[in-house]
Amino acid sequence: MAKNSSKETKIPDVLAYTVEAVPGQLAPSVASTPGELFGSAFSYESLGLKMDPRTLPLPLPKNFNPLDTALTEEQYASSLVHGRSVVEPYRHPRTHSIPVASIHFRSHHVELLNLFTHFASHAASALGIPIGGVASLPTKRTLWTVPRSPFAHKKAQENFERKIHKRAIKAFDADGEVVQRWVAYLRTNALAGVGMKVTTWDRVPLGIGNAKILKQNQDSATNSRLTAPNKIKQLGEEIIKEEQRNA
Amino acid sequence: MPCARVIRDIKARKGVGANEIARRAYLMVARNQTLPTQVRLHAQMQLNTFGRYTRPTTVNNRCHETGRGRGVISEFGLSRFQFRIKALRGELPGVHKASW
Secondary structure (H helix, E strand, O other): OHHHHHHHOOOOOHHHHOOOOOOOOOOOOOOOOHHHHHOOOOOOOOOOOOOOHHHOOOOOOOOOOOOOOOOOHHHHHHOOOOOHHHOOOOOOOOOOOOEEEEEEEEEOOHHHHHHHHHHHHHHHHHOOOOEOOOEEEEEEEEEEEEEOOOOOOOOOEEEEEEEEEEEEEEEEOOOHHHHHHHHHHHHHOOOOOEEEEEEEOOOOOOOHHHHHHHHHHHHHHHOOOOOHHHHHHHHHHHHHHHHHHHO | OOOHHHHHHHHHHHHHHHHHHHHHHHHHHHHOOOOOHHHHHHHHHHHHHOOHHHOHHHOOOOOOOOOOOOOEEOOOOEEHHHHHHHHHHOOOOOEEEOOO
């Protein structure tokens, strides 16, 4: 019994998402001949397709590796099966465990958060980004107690609350551009009612700190007259001069 | 039509914004103990010539709906009763009745 349960909780293999096509048989077999479905003059080349849609998804070799460059983009894309979103996403193994991004999600509604973190995890899986699991961060609960009446009657009060549920996903090892794609995809498909805060860590050349400080100093030197504290100081000195002249 | 107190608050906010730098400059001179007393006294007298609605203490957060100046929940900018009405109507995102 214990053996079985450990098998179920195992992280699914990438092959779990691929279906091996049986030659001569379509997965959703409604029309048996292309003539029935598309008319007798059907040819996939005429539609601008490079592959015959009836042969998709392509069978993948048993020792399939998503990072294998021998597999073409088309072959890889055609191996994806619709409906895999109902299962947990495949988690790519980390290569170096270097954190590259951390996304925080926050919402008032747990269901929306669960949906969107599931979506984000699947997107990361499809882009080949190794991610940690969805971590639950502490829920922020704000309480208000106000009198029920507009005036007096302090003894009759009412309580209100607002909960902010939070989740976090960490990404590792992926290239910065891939992470940017992932974030852009999540932003374009953002879910109403779910906020997102993205932190990314980039690799920068040595000595960037000094360069930044130098630039900041230059900027502050050129903008010194514009800041409010400097304006106050300047005006104050003028006042002192004038008063001392009058005295 | 907003009540007179709201208009007064708007006036104060505008006045404070317009005179902030000049006021702070005079204040800096008046509070500087290294300066001669005469200079500081003059600066203090100059401070007094500014109008009432240039002082930052005259600005008071008021309810957006009713203009009430007390019991304002700053996060929503509403007085406590308006907050209750809106929360019960579901107009404040995520806010609902609590019990424990």
